[in-house]
Amino acid sequence: MSLYWSQWMPQFWNQETLTHLKAQWNANVVRCPMGVRVEDGGYLAYPEREYDKMKSVIEAAINLGIYVIVDWHEEKAYLRAQQAIQFFKNISKTYGSCPHIIYEIWNEPTGVNWTTITTYAQQVIPAIRENDPHNIIVVGTPNWSQDVDIAANSPLNYTNVAYTLHYYAGIHKQALRNKATIAISKELPIFITEYGTTNVQANGTVDVEESQLWWQFNDKNKLSYCNWAIDVVQENTAALISGTTAAQVGDSSRWTVSGKLVNRKLQSTDQGLH
Helix, strand or coil, X not given: XXXXXXXXXXXXXXXXXXXXXXXXXXXXXXXXXXXXXXXXXXXXXXXXXXXXXXXXXXXXXXXXXXXXXXXXXXXXXXXXXXXXXXXXXXXXXXXXXXXXXXXXXXXXXXXXXXXXXXXXXHHHHHHHHCCCCXXXXXXXXXXXHCCHHHHHHCCCCCCCEEEEXXXXXXXXXXXXXXXXXXXXXXXXXXXXXXXECCCCCCCCCCCHHHHHHHHHHHHHCCCEEEEEEECCCCXXXXXXXXXXXXXXXXXXXXXXXXXXXXXXXXXXXXXCCC
């Protein structure tokens, strides 16, 4: 499961939430979207506050024995490459020895080509590898992390790197699965770090049929995936109804239509938890 932007839904960035995600959601990975931009009140505006939230969730995941995705949740990350480098240097130096850590260095590249993304990745990845030679690094792909077929034509020359595919089931259908199939045929490692059960505006009807088709595709191809999101925002992608607290994340009466659908899927899947 994915949490929501760090600056806008901080009440779920804690061990209590993660305990429920493991116990009542059968989730074996939590994604932590670090809001970045100053104008959004993110990390660059309040670095200590936001960094402390990330540390809290990372340490909770380690304590619970689940994976944690440290997500630089940014669409124009190349404009702030030096800040990203320093952030990931700090994270990897502190937690790089823990096998639970996954680094997502650019959430959804927008308005840029693959060359711009690779140039950025070639700056950030070595900064992580100085401290952490082994854990997975996930690189965003063009067009809001949809063009994995383009990445497959010229993958990065690093080990333990995966590439992001994002989809929203209400709008991204067989055409996007076809692009993923092309990338998979070229042996590109794909990690679906974000998917939704509605459309990209998050206000459409939950698309049960397409969600099921995506899960079948993901499982057939052994792709990992994180649902967007553990939040109470007035969007149909939200997993929780308004007013839900961290203590109630495991209470099924607090789950939305999307939350119940995703929970049923996770409960029916062997997540390797014990």
